Amino acid sequence: ELKVEQNPLFLSMQEGKNYTIYCNYSTTSDRLYWYRQDPGKSLESLFVLLSNGAVKQEGRLMASLDTKARLSTLHITAAVHDLSATYFCAVDHQGAQKLVFGQGTRLTINP
Amino acid sequence: EAQVTQNPRYLITVTGKKLTVTCSQNMNHEYMSWYRQDPGLGLRQIYYSMNVEVTDKGDVPEGYKVSRKEKRNFPLILESPSPNQTSLYFCASRPRVSYNEQFFGPGTRLTVL
Numbered sequence: 001e002l003k004v005e006q007n008p009l010f011l012s013m014q015e016g017k018n019y020t021i022y023c024n025y026s027t028t029s030d031r032l033y034w035y036r037q038d039p040g041k042s043l044e045s046l047f048v049l050l051s052n053g054a055v056k057q058e059g060r061l062m063a064s065l066d067t068k069a070r071l072s073t074l075h076i077t078a079a080v081h082d083l084s085a086t087y088f089c090a091v092d093h094q095g096a097q098k099l100v101f102g103q104g105t106r107l108t109i110n111p
Numbered sequence: 112e113a114q115v116t117q118n119p120r121y122l123i124t125v126t127g128k129k130l131t132v133t134c135s136q137n138m139n140h141e142y143m144s145w146y147r148q149d150p151g152l153g154l155r156q157i158y159y160s161m162n163v164e165v166t167d168k169g170d171v172p173e174g175y176k177v178s179r180k181e182k183r184n185f186p187l188i189l190e191s192p193s194p195n196q197t198s199l200y201f202c203a204s205r206p207r208v209s210y211n212e213q214f215f216g217p218g219t220r221l222t223v224l
Contacts, residue, residue, distance in 0.1 A: 004153075006153075033212070033213075041218075042201065042215045042216065042217050042218050043201070043215045045213075048212055050211065096208045097159060097167070097208055098156055098169060098170070099144070100170070103151055
């Protein structure tokens with residue numbers, strides 16, 4: 001059974017600081033996703049990581065994937081308040097028929 | 112506009128009263144899926160469908176039914192809802208299982224008293 005674990009689950013940080021959210025998964029998978037969710041809203045796709053060593057960047061967010069370590073990271077650079085949200089990683093399982101999510105990381109960025 | 116729609120968006124009901132949450136997509140997607148979101152647990156997959164008349168269980172299917180009679184619709188049926196099914200539900204679709212992204216609906220907040 002595939003398990004996906006994120007840490008930390010809660011993160012409060014100051015604007016301008018850098019931080020990293022970690023996503024570990026327990027079995028081999030080819031695709032990993034990062035989503036953002038604002039309160040009361042649906043999920044917004046941020047990144048799709050398809051292969052070992054993949055790195056994608058959008059603004060102050062950068063995601064990477066190490067399939068050998070079964071680890072993905074979401075790095076936040078010089079955080080701004082607008083990045084406050086809950087971030088989920090998710091991993092395709094069983095030939096992508098199933099999508100397994102981590103618990104989510106609630107990020108709060110204080111001015 | 113390409114989208115996944117869900118109805119209702121909010122529902123309060125009582126234990127044992129059958130209900131259906133509808134999900135529809137206008138993108139001709141083959142793959143559709145239902146998830147529930149609970150605090151601290153992330154999203155968990157309830158059922159998914161690879162195509163018309165093809166459905167299968169996800170990780171938490173107990174107490175739910177689905178059907179896929181047409182490509183665009185994938186309703187979630189709770190025959191006898193119970194309080195532990197109080198949750199936020201999301202429907203999602205993608206063109207085919209190999210496509211790299213799922214598109215999520217707006218969510219349905221269900222409360223079972």
